[in-house]
Amino acid sequence: MKKHFKLWSVLAMLLVAVCAQAQTEKIKLGDPMPAITLNSETYGNITPDDLKGKVVLVSLFATWCPPCQLELADVQKTLYPKYKDNPDFKLLVIGREHTDADLKKYNERKKFTFPLYPDPKREVFSLFADQSIPRAYLFGKDGKLIYTSSGYTKEEFQTLMDKIEAAL
Secondary structure, three states: OOHHHHHHHHHHHHHHHHHHHHHHHHOOOOOOOOOOOEEEEEEEEHHHHHHHEEEEEEEEOOOOOOOHHHHHHHHHHHHHHOOOOOOOEEEEEEEEEHHHHHHHHHHHHHHOOOOOOOHHHOHHHHHEOOOOOOOEEEEEEEEEEEEEOOOHHHHHHHHHHHHHHHHH
């Protein structure tokens, strides 16, 4: 009897964890990109009109997050150099709970060459999820979600690169 109770307890905890993870995703494959506006004193403003007809990668991160640092290092080394001059591609790297001043200070250390957009009140992040970073959302030229990832692995980053290439 105790073995069955333990098994059911473990299964119940797993179910709760899966349901909690599912609730953190606010958009799913095929959904349109949320209408986001980004304001940066350093990099200018981005409106939904700036993104129409482009393949758009929304990358959500925090400066204190170790997996985010690994992902952003790959963005700097591989992704940004390959796509920065492509007029059909837009990279939006967004610092959850960070201001322009926070991101400027952070970038003085990191020396990233891609723009970092602030999201100090989680207004943009909350359109995509409730928790967990890093997160990546790739939208096709039609504005619909074609790929998403949460967390970071080299393999997942390569899949993202492949998806960008196919979308362009």
